[in-house]
Amino acid sequence: MKADSATTPVPSAGATSPVHARLLGAVAEAARLLSSTDFDTAMPEVMGLLGEAAGLDGGRVYTYRHLPERRPGWWFDMLYEWTAPGIPRASDIPGRFPFDGADFLDWSERLTRGEAVQALARELGPRPQALQEVDQAKSLLVVPVMVNQVFWGCLGFDDCVEERVWTEPEIATLETAARSVAAAIEREWASEAQQRASALITAIARGSRLLLETDKFDYALESMVRFLGEASQLHGRVYLFRRVKDLERDGLWYDHEHEWVSEGLPRSEDLADRFPMSLDGTFLDWKDRLVAGETVQALSRHLDAPAQAIQERDQAKSLLGVPIQLGDEHWGVIGIDDCAYERVWASTEITALEMAARAIAAGIQRERERTNKERYLALLTGVSEATALLINSEDLALSLETASARIGQASGLDRVYLGEIREADAEVPEPYFYMSHEWTQPGIPMESQGPPGRVRLDRDFPEQMAKLRAGESVNFWRSDLVGASLEINVYGGALALLAIPIMVGGAPVGLFGLDNCTEVRPFTAPELTVAQNMANAIAAALERQRIQDELAEEKARAALAVLEERNRLARDVHDSLAQHFSVASIHLEAAKRHRARGYLDKFDHFIETVHQVVREGSAAARRSVAVLQAPAIENGDLPGALNELCAKIRAHSDLEVTLDAAPGFPALPREHCQHLYRAIQEAIHNALKHSGGRHIWIMLRHLPGNLEIQVGDDGTGFTTDAAAGTARALGFGLNDMRRRTEEIGARLRLTASPEGGALVTIQLPFIVS
Amino acid sequence: MKKTLRVFLIDDHPMLIEGVRSILSIEPDIEIVGEAGNGYEALQLCRGKQIDVILLDLQLPLMEGIDFLKAYRQAGGAAEVLILSTYSKPDEIQQIVEAGAKGYLLKDSTAEIIIEALHEVARGEVYFQAEIVRKMDEISRFPKLTEREAQILNLLAEGLLNKEIAEKLGISEGTTKVHLCSVFRKLRVSTRTEAICVGEKHGLIRH
Numbered sequence: 020m021k022a023d024s025a026t027t028p029v030p031s032a033g034a035t036s037p038v039h040a041r042l043l044g045a046v047a048e049a050a051r052l053l054s055s056t057d058f059d060t061a062m063p064e065v066m067g068l069l070g071e072a073a074g075l076d077g078g079r080v081y082t083y084r085h086l087p088e089r090r091p092g093w094w095f096d097m098l099y100e101w102t103a104p105g106i107p108r109a110s111d112i113p114g115r116f117p118f119d120g121a122d123f124l125d126w127s128e129r130l131t132r133g134e135a136v137q138a139l140a141r142e143l144g145p146r147p148q149a150l151q152e153v154d155q156a157k158s159l160l161v162v163p164v165m166v167n168q169v170f171w172g173c174l175g176f177d178d179c180v181e182e183r184v185w186t187e188p189e190i191a192t193l194e195t196a197a198r199s200v201a202a203a204i205e206r207e208w209a210s211e212a213q214q215r216a217s218a219l220i221t222a223i224a225r226g227s228r229l230l231l232e233t234d235k236f237d238y239a240l241e242s243m244v245r246f247l248g249e250a251s252q253l254h255g256r257v258y259l260f261r262r263v264k265d266l267e268r269d270g271l272w273y274d275h276e277h278e279w280v281s282e283g284l285p286r287s288e289d290l291a292d293r294f295p296m297s298l299d300g301t302f303l304d305w306k307d308r309l310v311a312g313e314t315v316q317a318l319s320r321h322l323d324a325p326a327q328a329i330q331e332r333d334q335a336k337s338l339l340g341v342p343i344q345l346g347d348e349h350w351g352v353i354g355i356d357d358c359a360y361e362r363v364w365a366s367t368e369i370t371a372l373e374m375a376a377r378a379i380a381a382g383i384q385r386e387r388e389r390t391n392k393e394r395y396l397a398l399l400t401g402v403s404e405a406t407a408l409l410i411n412s413e414d415l416a417l418s419l420e421t422a423s424a425r426i427g428q429a430s431g432l433d434r435v436y437l438g439e440i441r442e443a444d445a446e447v448p449e450p451y452f453y454m455s456h457e458w459t460q461p462g463i464p465m466e467s468q469g470p471p472g473r474v475r476l477d478r479d480f481p482e483q484m485a486k487l488r489a490g491e492s493v494n495f496w497r498s499d500l501v502g503a504s505l506e507i508n509v510y511g512g513a514l515a516l517l518a519i520p521i522m523v524g525g526a527p528v529g530l531f532g533l534d535n536c537t538e539v540r541p542f543t544a545p546e547l548t549v550a551q552n553m554a555n556a557i558a559a560a561l562e563r564q565r566i567q568d569e570l571a572e573e574k575a576r577a578a579l580a581v582l583e584e585r586n587r588l589a590r591d592v593h594d595s596l597a598q599h600f601s602v603a604s605i606h607l608e609a610a611k612r613h614r615a616r617g618y619l620d621k622f623d624h625f626i627e628t629v630h631q632v633v634r635e636g637s638a639a640a641r642r643s644v645a646v647l648q649a650p651a652i653e654n655g656d657l658p659g660a661l662n663e664l665c666a667k668i669r670a671h672s673d674l675e676v677t678l679d680a681a682p683g684f685p686a687l688p689r690e691h692c693q694h695l696y697r698a699i700q701e702a703i704h705n706a707l708k709h710s711g712g713r714h715i716w717i718m719l720r721h722l723p724g725n726l727e728i729q730v731g732d733d734g735t736g737f738t739t740d741a742a743a744g745t746a747r748a749l750g751f752g753l754n755d756m757r758r759r760t761e762e763i764g765a766r767l768r769l770t771a772s773p774e775g776g777a778l779v780t781i782q783l784p785f786i787v788s
Numbered sequence: 789m790k791k792t793l794r795v796f797l798i799d800d801h802p803m804l805i806e807g808v809r810s811i812l813s814i815e816p817d818i819e820i821v822g823e824a825g826n827g828y829e830a831l832q833l834c835r836g837k838q839i840d841v842i843l844l845d846l847q848l849p850l851m852e853g854i855d856f857l858k859a860y861r862q863a864g865g866a867a868e869v870l871i872l873s874t875y876s877k878p879d880e881i882q883q884i885v886e887a888g889a890k891g892y893l894l895k896d897s898t899a900e901i902i903i904e905a906l907h908e909v910a911r912g913e914v915y916f917q918a919e920i921v922r923k924m925d926e927i928s929r930f931p932k933l934t935e936r937e938a939q940i941l942n943l944l945a946e947g948l949l950n951k952e953i954a955e956k957l958g959i960s961e962g963t964t965k966v967h968l969c970s971v972f973r974k975l976r977v978s979t980r981t982e983a984i985c986v987g988e989k990h991g992l993i994r995h
Contacts, residue, residue: 575981579981600896601896602801609807
């Protein structure tokens with residue numbers, strides 16, 4: 020009632036004229052009527068009171084409501100009209116309303132500012148004059164009604180009898196009447212707003228419960244929007260816009276999520292090419308205010324031109340935007356368009372709608388946590404399966420392929436890949452990435468089949484690469500990339516990327532990557548941990564494969580060594596036997612030939628030679644086999660094994676073989692024993708075959724820091740020429756001896772022995788601990 | 789009366805020379821004009837001598853048979869050369885024929901064959917024992933390795949790993965594998981060890 024007391028004038032003795040005095044009384048009565056009766060009942064009576072008090076015996080009083088029409092012009096509807104007897108009612112004139120005040124546009128500025136305007140009909144332009152001729156008005160007074168400081172409409176006073184000029188006090192009094200009307204409207208609106216706010220709160224409570232209780236998050240959001248629309252008693256729309264990240268363009272972008280519209284209005288969603296939409300460069304300063312969490316509202320006609328054009332299509336007359344904030348993050352906006360009135364939202368309604376925004380934010384947060392948990396579980400499932408595969412599989416390449424697919428299928432991510440970080444090579448002169456395994460969801464292109472460019476790691480994403488080298492995973496957007504890697508990811512459609520280094524021996528040898536092609540979202544910390552585990556499992560599998568390869572190579576080498584030895588043994592035996600058999604054969608032929616020719620005297624001689632050669636041959640073969648057989652050396656006792664070898668040689672030949680092992684010659688590891696034994700055996704064999712000497716000696720000594728083994732003979736030795744002559748056999752034996760001694764870190768020298776034969780010296784660094 | 793065949797013997801095994809000498813010395817139309825135990829000695833002794841056929845062993849100390857043959861031809865020696873040796877790898881036979889030997893006998897040939905071959909070769913004919921012809925045939929039928937493939941097979945036989953082979957030849961490991969696969973395919977083998985065995989057997993491995 021406070022407002023009433025401010026706007027209700029007290030009839031005073033300050034009246035300047037009888038008309039003024041009557042007007043003061045009428046205005047007081049009007050104010051009482053407006054505050055005690057409902058607006059629609061009071062207004063016709065108020066019109067009459069004012070008309071009679073003003074003495075408009077031949078005139079009319081009316082109430083115009085301004086219509087915020089989108090079409091050009093200045094549109095009004097007539098709500099109430101009083102006319103003196105005999106004066107035509109403007110509202111009865113066909114086609115008069117809604118009325119375009121375009122011809123009175125020069126009045127609009129003053130009126131919307133809240134100033135009254137009066138004029139004589141004959142002073143108006145020709146078109147307004149013509150209008151007044153129909154209305155029979157000779158003078159006009161228009162007093163604006165400002166509701167909440169906004170031009171709502173006006174009270175009009177036509178005098179159809181005389182060219183009346185209204186006095187200042189008269190006008191001031193009528194302005195008081197207009198304020199009473201405005202106050203009544205404001206009261207009406209406030210009560211409507213109060214009702215709407217309470218309806219909204221009921222709706223929000225329903226929507227919040229749904230958001231909290233249902234698993235169908237999207238359905239709950241849609242319902243909330245619908246509840247708000249139904250509760251708002253609105254001819255218009257309620258919508259939910261979600262903020263989206265646009266990688267190609269800066270700024271604030273929204274996509275359309277849900278919308279409720281009154282019957283007969285277009286859905287903003289259906290307007291072509293609208294989404295995603297940006298608030299940049301238009302919509303006043305809304306972008307910054309919304310991001311900061313501030314509710315914004317405006318009348319369409321106050322927006323800048325591009326935004327107005329949008330609202331023209333949407334038919335919105337007023338707009339409201341309530342931001343949805345998740346902590347500091349601006350998630351999106353609840354928007355409300357009023358397509359009937361230039362609604363100014365009351366603070367109670369805004370408070371209610373901000374509650375709705377908070378409820379939605381809480382629902383989103385809960386949904387986000389749930390989704391994150393699901394994603395985490397899905398990725399964890401995929402990674403567990405993939406890890407099991409890697410551990411159990413024999414074929415690494417195949418299992419990596421399958422592992423990528425398992426992770427992709429389980430996690431729902433769009434691309435899972437693996438590849439090597441390759442150092443500079445002939446193809447690319449700097450470190451680059453080579454994708455070796457790739458899995459994509461159906462419909463997502465394979466990057467490994469895309470553009471042929473190589474991702475040059477240090478050039479295409481230096482910052483990320485520095486982290487990868489340090490063993491850290493990197494989570495980035497496609498827009499962070501340049502060069503070939505950008506090109507490849509544009510082809511592959513990746514938006515958000517996660518790359519994890521596969522670390523072997525403290526350095527990244529490859530990358531394990533996960534791409535999201537549908538959403539620009541960061542990977543969560545639990546997801547990173549799981550992905551990191553996968554990279555570790557891959558690193559372990561690679562390492563295991565490398566060790567297996569090495570073992571296989573080692574086995575192959577060992578097999579090769581055995582084969583070489585066998586071949587050599589076979590060749591030795593064969594060479595020796597073939598030589599003896601050839602000689603025997605030739606002598607047999609000589610014997611036959613002599614007998615055929617009748618030279619019988621030499622026959623027995625030939626036969627004896629053949630017999631001798633055959634005996635020598637088989638002895639040589641036996642010796643070769645005996646010498647080249649390798650015994651198992653027990654307890655690292657090299658001197659013991661050599662002793663047995665010497666005994667064997669002595670048994671098969673009449674050579675003098677001596678072994679001189681220094682006392683306390685240490686027991687050696689098995690591998691060392693085998694290699695040393697073989698090398699010594701080879702040296703003896705060479706001496707036997709090539710030296711032609713009578714004495715072979717072996718010496719084992721323990722020098723400071725060294726074990727020294729020597730094999731010498733008193734044969735012909737070898738000159739460079741001689742060495743060339745027997746290069747095949749000797750060379751081969753030497754190579755084998757070198758290989759064996761190098762294998763255990765020993766050194767081998769071939770020199771002349773003091774007796775003039777060959778001397779093989781093997782030195783093995785050895786320190787008694 | 790047939791013209792006397794002048795023969796020079798080269799073998800490092802004295803007993804073998806003795807046997808051959810025993811066979812040829814009782815032939816009325818064969819005269820042994822000299823003997824040598826290695827290639828060097830032979831080059832000295834052949835110089836200035838009237839020789840129709842040289843009976844040559846291949847495995848000789850100081851200078852092998854093939855090297856002697858080349859040096860002898862280089863020095864303008866015109867005698868025909870008949871190889872009398874134990875066994876040979878196919879590629880050695882190829883080389884010896886290319887160097888100008890007219891015949892090849894194994895040391896277990898009968899005396900009749902040795903004598904017949906000496907006469908044939910002296911007349912300018914070729915004389916190869918059936919076994920040698922078979923071996924030569926084998927060479928032509930055996931798939932030829934490219935130079936790179938042969939190189940890789942030899943390095944393999946030296947016990948080098950793929951990576952080491954690649955480094956040595958200055959090619960990538962991948963390329964090495966490709967060549968190796970091709971070697972495997974040509975030799976119809978599936979492992980490194982087998983490849984070395986087969987390569988060894990067919991004389992593709994040089995020592």
